[in-house]
Structures are given as C-alpha cells and as structure tokens.
Amino acid sequence: MDQTARTTTASAAAPQMSGEIRLVNLTKTFGPTQAVKSINLVIPHGSYCCMIGPSGCGKTTILRMIAGHETPTSGEIYIGGQPVVGLTPVRRGTALMFQSYALFPHLSVRDNVAFNLKMRGVSKEERYQRVDEMLAVVHMNAFADRMPAQLSGGQQQRVALARALITKPRVLLLDEPLSALDEFLRLRMRGELKRLQTQLGITFIHVTHTQPEAIALADTVVVMNQGSIEQAASPHAVYALPRSAYVARFMSGQNVIKGKVRASDGETALIEGPEGARVRVPLNGKAAPIGSDIAVSVRRDAIALRRGAGNGELGENEVRGSVQTVEYQGIYHKVTLAPVGGEEFIVIEPEDAFFAHPVNFGDAVVASWRTEQVHLLEPDATEGPAQPYAEDRAA
C-alpha cells in the first residue's frame, strides 16, 4: 500500500536524539488475523501525529509496537534513524501514557512520578525536587501526597502525563488519552496536550477514535482501516480532500455519492448517481474513463437546502430527499436526509439559513451544491465495512 503512506527515504541522516519515527513494512499478526499489514509511514521529529480508525483497525497495536510492548511479526521501526525493534522502552526514548493511565495504586502521586528516577538510582532529594518541577508543569503540585484513587480522572491523567514526561522521552505515545474524560475536561486537556507538545518540541503520537480530536491536534492525521493506512496527511487534507470514500465517510465532513461516468470534457466529468442525480466533478488532472464506476464526495457544509419537492427535472449537482432528523448544534443545524443510494446524506446549515426556512421531519427538500465543492475519490485501500461507526459517529 505504498501509495497510501507517505514514504520518505531522505531521512537517513537523522540527528541522534531525533524523535523522527519511520515504520518500514511493519506487520503484526495475532494467530490468523493480520492486525497490521505492512505499514510504511514517516512521522517527522517534533510533530503531533494522530492515528485514527475504528476499534480493531490496528492503531493501538502500532503504538504498542513503537513503545516496545509488542514485537512486530516483521518489518522495522526506526526512531531517530536507529532501528529499535528488540530494545527496551527506555532505550528507545519513548514513553507511553496508558489508556487506563496505569498509575500504581499503592504509591502516592509523588512516588508515581518519581518511579523512573528511583529505578535509575537517583537520590531521594534530587528525585523529589525533579518530581516537584514536573508536577508544576502539569499543575498538580497541590496533589503530590494524594493516592491515585483520591484523584479525579482529569487529575489522574495529568499525573500519568508527568510520570511519562519525567523520563525525558523524545517520543510520547498516548493511547486514547482523552477517552475516559467527560466532554468539558476532554476539550480542556486537548488544548493542554497541544500546548505541551509545542512547548517540549518532542514527537507526540496520539491514538484516538474521535475525529474532531484528531483534526484539532494533529500535524499529521493517519486514518486507518483493518490494519492498513487509508490516508496519512494534514488534518485539512484528510477532512477536505479525503483520498477515498472510506476516509470521507470516517471523517464525516463529506457525503459520498457513487455513480457511473457519463461524460467528460477533460476538466470535469459528469456522473450519473442514484435516483437519476447528475453530479459534475472537477478532475484536477485525474482520469475518469467514461462508463467507469466512481465515487465522489461533497462537503456537508457546502450544500444548500431548498424547501419543497421541486418541479420537474433536477439540475446538475442536485438531489431530492426527505428530512429524517434535524439536530440543533449551536452554531449550525445538522439535517439528515433519507439515504441517497444507500449512502448517508447530511447537510450542515448555518443558523440563519436554517431559521429563514426551517425544515421538519418528513419535509421534502432539494439539496444542491456547486461543482467546486465536489471531490473525486480514489478506491478504498482495503475492502472494509462500508460504513465504519455507522451508528455512532460524530458530526
């Protein structure tokens, strides 16, 4: 799947303490199942990388292999240019923050954070001094004498963060760090993680299954499906220019429309979609042979809704639908239409546009958009489930 991953070979001469991570043909099998399928990926030093995908897509396995808690079946992992498979976590210069935090229940906050220093034989005086400094970074000084069980989820997370950072890692690995927090804390800790990463300048690899989290934090978003990388790119590219229908659906910023190419003028192609819908897509240099099956995506926030069934023929870039749900989200309304050709069809309408002509359940509408908002998709890298997280994905 080389075309899906960003493979760079120009990073051979990485500096000694670099936190650049290079995965080469990394594969992991558990019995008959291939959890990770020959992955190639480069994560530049000092960048924030989010790995995202549904449960069981292999993202946590990759993280654990980088951390040294799982041995790859084949392939190599380079950190700062040095092959690390077989090395202990400390010699890799990685630190892992566990999803459950894994704070030692029998040790106080101070002794939890001091654990690494104690293992290295640092004197008690120096140990506690450095712990206090580190606790200050995560604003937990006041809680140094508490036991983990006496802390809230957010506080436990800060302690876990301090405990990982005191090892002075060049790579911090975070396994779904925010999933155990409530929404308010999640947003606050999200900001703090980004601030810390910028401050420390080390590489963060953050595994998540929450799309807004990934695009808010990452320099590089790696979208995974069934052990393969579907797309590894900037948050903007992943969200606005998804490579495949899978990515478009998963990032849930776009509606996917499938159809057959009916005409092409070199610049654009005309696609016949479900229920006679005709969609024009800019080709941007890509090929779309007439008669071939193709998928395109349309940004959900670039679709206009016209009330009423419309009379007669639909124009280009229009579909007819009936409203299934309307959700108020504060700054916009999320209007879900009856599936178009088996695909979920969602329109994000700004408040003023919605309130000018409100729609309700069952209303007939016509959705329309401009050709520039249509994006040509490549085939999926893996034949996975058509709708990852179909039931519970966020808007």
Add this chain to the structure above:
Amino acid sequence: MAERSYGKRPWTFYVLATLFTAFVIFLYAPMAVIYILSFQGPTGGLVFPIRGFSLTWFEALFGQARTGDVGGAFSRSLPLAFIVLVLTVLISVTAGFAFRRRFHGSGFVFYTAIASLIVPGLVLSIGILRTFVTLDLPVRWYTSGLGAHLTWTLPFGLLIMFAILGRLSPSYEEAAYDLGASKWQALRYVVIPIVFPGMIAVALFGFTLSYDEFPRSWLTVGSKNTLPLEIWTMTTNVTSPALYALGTVTTIISFIAIAIALGSIAYIQRRRAQRIGKRS
C-alpha cells in the same frame, strides 16, 4: 388491591430472616456451649448444668498424661501449619505468575493440581502411605504428612492467586517497564506490593487448612499425632471437660492466626497512609 406502601417489608423478608437466624444458631450455638463448659469447676461434667468456674481443665490439658499428648500435638501441628503456610505462599504465588502467561501444557498442569481437591482425602492418605512404605521412606508429619497437606492447600492457594492476578491489569507491569524498571524491579516495586493482601489470604488459608486437617493426616503423619488426630483420640477415651478446653484453645489459636493476617494488612495500609502524610 395491594395498598401503596412506603418501604414496608414483604412477608418473604421475615421468612428469610427466620431461616438465617436458625442457621446462625446452628453454626455458633454448639461452639458457644463448648467454650462455656470448658471453664467449669473441678466437679464439672460433659453436660449442663455448669458446676462452678475455673481454669482447671486447661491445666489438666497440658499437665496430666491421662488426657493424651496435647502439648506434643501442638508442637507438631503448629510447625507443620507454618511450614505449609510458607510453601503454599511460595509455590502458589510463583505458579500464579507462571499461569499468567499461557505456557504449553498449562491447562494440563492446572487440572492435575485441581484434581487433588476432588480426590477424597482418606483415599489420598492411603495412597501416600502406601507409596512411602513401598519406597521405604520415613512416614512422619514433616515428610509424608507435609506432602499430604500440600495436596490440599496448594490448589486453594493457586485458585486464590488466579483470582487476584486475574484482576491485576498487565498495564501496571508494562508501565513499570516503560519507566525503566527491570523485570525484577517491576516485581519488587509494583506487582508484589499490589498483590500483597492476596498473598496474606493465601498464607491464612495455608495455615488454617493444615492446622485442622484430619483425613489427609490420618495415615500420613506416622506414629505421632497432629492436633486434629489427638482430639479425635481424646473423644474416644477422655470423658472430662478437658476435651472442651482443648476446643477452646485451638479456636483461640485460629483466631490469633486470623488476627495476625488482618492486622498485618491493616498495618501495611496505615504505613502507606503515614508515608503519604510525611511530606506535605
């Protein structure tokens, strides 16, 4: 028409409460009778009414030969129970760790260990005796007797360790390795402190199961009796409250063992609490 009520108890509550009370009486009344009767005066007998109050029968227990070799029985049963305790903790804990990572044939080893819970103790006792006699090995409380007791305590210890280690998330060890601990350091500073209360439970089981074991001791301890065998012998030929006094003494020893176990857990927790308060 049922009337609306604010938390009125249903009739089943009273039925079950009566049943439970009867059970508690059945459980504790006989013991209480023995303890009370053991403190009788010199003219006391095996049944009510109580005749006077004294510690005569406790003195008789260790003083006179006619009540049997109670002191000797204690001097065998207590060391035996203690050796069993140490071995049970050592073997169960290490075996528990071994079983955490599935090794080849682990299922077979597990069922072999558990099988000795199902085999009747007396049958096992005969088997062990025969084996020792056939191999011409000495049959003593500290040889064949010790082995027989371990067949009883080890499966229990192992099952307790399974329950404890099953709840121990592997991420604690991984976190320790991640923070630079060697395998030994992870065990010493993380795993053992977390599972320590469970190890005390294993020790307690090892001690009490051995201390009052009868069927597995019967043929395997050799010519000198352990305490349960001595009590059994006494019931057939001693007809004084000294028998009850012995019951009281053995119960007190069991309580001491339990108190030591619970006390050490409480002590560890208090020491941890103090360590927290030390720097503030």
